[in-house]
Amino acid sequence: xxxxHALAERVTRVTVPPSFDAWRELARKALLRGLEPDSIDLxxxxxxxxxxDLFGAVQTDASALDGPYxxxxxxxxxxxxxxxxxxxxxxxxxxxxxxxxxxxLLWRLQSNRDLMRIEVDHDVSAMLRLVQQVKRDEHKMHAxxxxxxxxxxxxxxxxxxxxxxxxxxxxxxxxxxxxxxVMRWSILTPDGSAYWDPELHQLQFGPPLDRTHAPAGDELxxxxxxxxxxxxxxxxxxxxxxxxxxxxxxxxxxxxxxxxPSLLQAAEGRVxxxxxxxxxxxxxxxxxxxxxTLPVIQAALxxxxxxxxxxxxxxxxxxxxxxTADLVLVGEQPGDQEDKRGEPFVGPAGGVLxxxxxxxxxxxxxxxMTNAVKHFKFVQRGKLRLHQNPRMSEITACKPWLMAxxxxxxxxxxxxxxxxAAKSLLGGTFALMxxxxxxxxxxxxxxxxxxxxxxxxxxxxxxxxREQLYRHLRDDLMLARQYLGAA
Amino acid sequence: MPSLTVRQKLEILADAAKYDASCASSGAxxxxxxxxxxxxxxxxxxxxxxxxxxCVSLLKILLTNFCTYDCVFCVNRxxxxxxxxxxxxxxxxxLTLDFYKRNYIEGLFLSSGIIQSPDYTMEQLVxxxxxxxxxxxxxxxxxxxAIPGCAQRLIDDAGxxxxxxxxxxxxxxxxxxxxxxxxxxxxxxxxxxxxxxxRKAEVxxxxxxxxxxxxxxxxxxxxxxxxxxxxxxxxDIIQRASTLxxxxxxxxxxxxxxxxxxxxxxxxxxxxxxxxxxxxxxxADWLMRFYGFAAxxxxxxxxxxxxxxxxxxxxxxxxxxxxxxxxxxAGTREALLRVPGLGYHNVDRILRIRRYHKLxxxxxxxxxxxxxxxxxxxxxxxxxxxxxxxFTTEQTDRETSDAEFAALxxxxxxxxxxxAQQMDLFAAAAQSAATGVL
Numbered sequence: 001x002x003x004x005h006a007l008a009e010r011v012t013r014v015t016v017p018p019s020f021d022a023w024r025e026l027a028r029k030a031l032l033r034g035l036e037p038d039s040i041d042l043x044x045x046x047x048x049x050x051x052x053d054l055f056g057a058v059q060t061d062a063s064a065l066d067g068p069y070x071x072x073x074x075x076x077x078x079x080x081x082x083x084x085x086x087x088x089x090x091x092x093x094x095x096x097x098x099x100x101x102x103x104x105l106l107w108r109l110q111s112n113r114d115l116m117r118i119e120v121d122h123d124v125s126a127m128l129r130l131v132q133q134v135k136r137d138e139h140k141m142h143a144x145x146x147x148x149x150x151x152x153x154x155x156x157x158x159x160x161x162x163x164x165x166x167x168x169x170x171x172x173x174x175x176x177x178x179x180x181x182v183m184r185w186s187i188l189t190p191d192g193s194a195y196w197d198p199e200l201h202q203l204q205f206g207p208p209l210d211r212t213h214a215p216a217g218d219e220l221x222x223x224x225x226x227x228x229x230x231x232x233x234x235x236x237x238x239x240x241x242x243x244x245x246x247x248x249x250x251x252x253x254x255x256x257x258x259x260x261p262s263l264l265q266a267a268e269g270r271v272x273x274x275x276x277x278x279x280x281x282x283x284x285x286x287x288x289x290x291x292x293t294l295p296v297i298q299a300a301l302x303x304x305x306x307x308x309x310x311x312x313x314x315x316x317x318x319x320x321x322x323x324t325a326d327l328v329l330v331g332e333q334p335g336d337q338e339d340k341r342g343e344p345f346v347g348p349a350g351g352v353l354x355x356x357x358x359x360x361x362x363x364x365x366x367x368x369m370t371n372a373v374k375h376f377k378f379v380q381r382g383k384l385r386l387h388q389n390p391r392m393s394e395i396t397a398c399k400p401w402l403m404a405x406x407x408x409x410x411x412x413x414x415x416x417x418x419x420x421a422a423k424s425l426l427g428g429t430f431a432l433m434x435x436x437x438x439x440x441x442x443x444x445x446x447x448x449x450x451x452x453x454x455x456x457x458x459x460x461x462x463x464x465x466r467e468q469l470y471r472h473l474r475d476d477l478m479l480a481r482q483y484l485g486a487a
Numbered sequence: 488m489p490s491l492t493v494r495q496k497l498e499i500l501a502d503a504a505k506y507d508a509s510c511a512s513s514g515a516x517x518x519x520x521x522x523x524x525x526x527x528x529x530x531x532x533x534x535x536x537x538x539x540x541x542c543v544s545l546l547k548i549l550l551t552n553f554c555t556y557d558c559v560f561c562v563n564r565x566x567x568x569x570x571x572x573x574x575x576x577x578x579x580x581x582l583t584l585d586f587y588k589r590n591y592i593e594g595l596f597l598s599s600g601i602i603q604s605p606d607y608t609m610e611q612l613v614x615x616x617x618x619x620x621x622x623x624x625x626x627x628x629x630x631x632x633a634i635p636g637c638a639q640r641l642i643d644d645a646g647x648x649x650x651x652x653x654x655x656x657x658x659x660x661x662x663x664x665x666x667x668x669x670x671x672x673x674x675x676x677x678x679x680x681x682x683x684x685x686r687k688a689e690v691x692x693x694x695x696x697x698x699x700x701x702x703x704x705x706x707x708x709x710x711x712x713x714x715x716x717x718x719x720x721x722x723d724i725i726q727r728a729s730t731l732x733x734x735x736x737x738x739x740x741x742x743x744x745x746x747x748x749x750x751x752x753x754x755x756x757x758x759x760x761x762x763x764x765x766x767x768x769x770x771a772d773w774l775m776r777f778y779g780f781a782a783x784x785x786x787x788x789x790x791x792x793x794x795x796x797x798x799x800x801x802x803x804x805x806x807x808x809x810x811x812x813x814x815x816x817a818g819t820r821e822a823l824l825r826v827p828g829l830g831y832h833n834v835d836r837i838l839r840i841r842r843y844h845k846l847x848x849x850x851x852x853x854x855x856x857x858x859x860x861x862x863x864x865x866x867x868x869x870x871x872x873x874x875x876x877x878f879t880t881e882q883t884d885r886e887t888s889d890a891e892f893a894a895l896x897x898x899x900x901x902x903x904x905x906x907a908q909q910m911d912l913f914a915a916a917a918q919s920a921a922t923g924v925l
Binding site: 078080183230240393 | 498502505522524526528534538539540541543547568585586669744747748839846923
């Protein structure tokens with residue numbers, strides 16, 4: 001019985017080392033010998049050989065396929081390039097059946113030259129799946145290799161430890177050679193290692209090395225983690241989305257993922273605090289009584305803890321004036337004098353205001369005067385208490401008091417003095433110098449208008465500027481009187 | 488105030504940059520130059536993913552979060568009570584290079600609050616890119632946010648060093664801007680977009696005559712808008728996007744769902760815009776750019792909001808029963824692209840396969856087509872749908888659960904993916920004709 005005859009009846013098992021060229025060599029011989037795919041088992045040499053299987057395969061080495069035999073032609077068979085390129089990619093896959101799959105395709109291509117185009121064919125789609133998985137793994141390696149810097153004998157060196165899912169080091173390494181051409185780098189994997197020498201400009205491959213040969217950390221990881229912890233939006237948490245793109249198997253190589261438990265846990269709290277801040281907290285709302293009459297409001301004012309300003313001011317400064325007032329003037333906040341005396345507009349700015357009111361022909365005793373923020377805000381400098389502008393959050397916090405006062409008074413006209421009051425009543429984007437003196441619709445009074453704050457007059461940079469600002473204030477107040485007279 | 492460490496600045500200025508959705512690094516190829524680190528192969532790589540599911544591809548930071556503007560929707564507006572910081576040009580350059588050398592990032596995405604003037608701010612941004620390119624020969628990706636209203640000379644400079652430029656349209660309509668961003672004007676923003684588009688066209692023209700002439704913003708121009716902060720409808724949004732794509736040859740429009748942030752103005756909503764709305768807008772955007780749909784077909788006047796429960800292609804199919812069924816083995820490419828459940832990639836595969844093999848439903852299943860989605864819309868060798876029934880828009884195919892949502896591909900990295908797949912396809916087509924020797 002000839003060997004050929006024996007081979008035709010029994011399955012020949014040849015082990016193939018993890019190399020596309022080795023498979024190519026064997027596959028060519030087997031094809032030229034006319035060995036049908038069912039009669040040969042191209043076993044993966046990296047998988048421990050199984051004991052004799054049910055079919056009693058003949059264990060043999062590659063030389064069993066060597067010729068010469070009459071049936072063999074010396075010509076190398078032609079195959080579509082699409083097959084060769086993809087077969088090469090599929091060969092990096094760890095699937096132990098890949099060599100058989102590739103041989104089966106090679107066999108079938110001999111009678112069907114268009115086979116590769118039928119992507120839904122069982123074998124073709126199996127091969128394309130391997131190709132896709134290898135390419136994905138290559139892409140992930142490009143993404144997830146993390147170099148760590150050390151000072152080596154030859155200066156700066158960058159070393160990475162990485163465990164790819166498939167045997168792709170040779171496939172993935174040229175990417176790093178191009179990208180990091182001026183760096184001395186190495187990538188160590190369980191299947192082999194790759195080195196780049198920037199002077200020789202050469203990519204070299206070496207034996208497998210374990211992770212102890214790579215540095216355990218890099219000084220830059222702290223900064224990188226700071227970045228990672230800051231760049232995501234806790235209001236849009238999507239950990240499943242994250243895991244689907246960054247599977248857990250890659251995690252032990254990424255320094256930033258150790259932050260994940262704490263980032264995920266803290267996210268909800270961060271969002272709640274953002275919302276509560278945006279939602280108007282700190283807010284005076286819980287301290288404002290339901291009954292909106294001036295005596296009730298004024299009695300409740302000293303209890304306010306709506307923001308932190310109460311802690312430092314001597315006292316809260318309520319509004320002052322007749323319940324019947326048609327005109328309400330809203331200032332920014334009490335100053336030093338007002339805080340000490342508990343009354344609005346009694347300091348230097350109050351003097352300017354009273355003068356302007358008199359010149360505009362408005363009776364100050366018929367006007368209700370109050371502030372957008374009811375507590376004095378300052379910084380202590382020695383004995384001096386220096387006025388500080390309230391923040392938008394403090395103006396917003398205090399707004400429920402102002403709204404309650406306006407509800408109690410139902411005035412015909414509200415005049416906001418200065419930017420803080422204007423922002424409180426007309427929104428954060430109100431531009432004072434552009435829109436001062438304009439009468440506007442409002443839901444808390446028939447009309448609202450904004451003008452210069454009297455303290456701005458005092459702070460004018462020279463006499464001319466002060467005079468100009470004062471005239472603005474007086475003219476706007478005159479306009480207010482005319483409106484009220486006509487109304 | 489004691490000066491901040493680089494780490495503190497990084498925390499502040501990365502946090503301030505997190506509201507901008509764009510982090511793509513695709514669309515430009517740059518070979519290694521032998522003098523510095525960096526190259527791009529055109530597809531872009533996500534080096535990590537954050538707990539919000541977004542890709543980390545670039546070091547995305549602001550040069551400073553000081554800002555003289557007072558845009559209501561923006562956390563950095565002048566009236567906001569946030570911690571402020573400012574990087575020096577050198578600090579950004581060093582961070583970018585150090586991170587790049589560890590393979591943490593693909594490059595830099597640099598934006599800024601507006602300080603002093605648009606020109607001054609833009610000058611600083613350009614300086615960072617210029618230093619990276621000229622002093623350090625950096626070959627990685629650089630995306631610069633163009634400051635609306637800056638001088639043409641600065642745009643010209645920026646495009647020389649950056650791969651991508653973008654000017655944010657911010658909000659879908661001019662009315663929205665008036666309400667929420669008083670200092671920003673659609674005309675000024677669009678003026679900047681026009682400057683970028685014109686300059687790019689000019690340089691591309693020059694390069695046709697002299698291919699060695701320097702490129703201008705090779706990865707093109709993009710923009711982003713905040714959605715859900717104003718009552719603008721999905722129709723308003725995608726029509727706006729469609730106009731911008733056409734007018735300024737944009738590569739991408741990014742949609743960022745509004746999400747609450749500290750000390751935001753009380754006029755803004757307290758809740759984040761549903762992620763699904765953002766996703767539907769990206770799907771709609773996709774349909775316009777790759778599937779041949781017009782904005783008006785996706786969100787007609789009679790139905791200006793996208794249905795959150797079904798994807799916009801299915802919604803269109805249900806409004807147009809007369810178009811279906813389409814024969815998978817005979818329909819044109821344009822018709823196949825309109826079939827719900829058939830993606831861009833699969834349409835190409837079907838066209839290639841059907842020349843050699845008539846497709847059955849089983850074959851579609853092998854191509855991972857969702858059977859439920861296509862069943863009523865296609866004819867195959869073994870399937871003829873029952874007469875297509877008229878649907879009401881209220882009808883939904885299914886509820887989309889959170890888990891399912893999570894499994895959906897995120898909008899951003901897909902751009903690169905599609906480009907990569909496309910290249911694969913072209914390469915494959917060329918290859919399938921060629922033969923090799925075993």
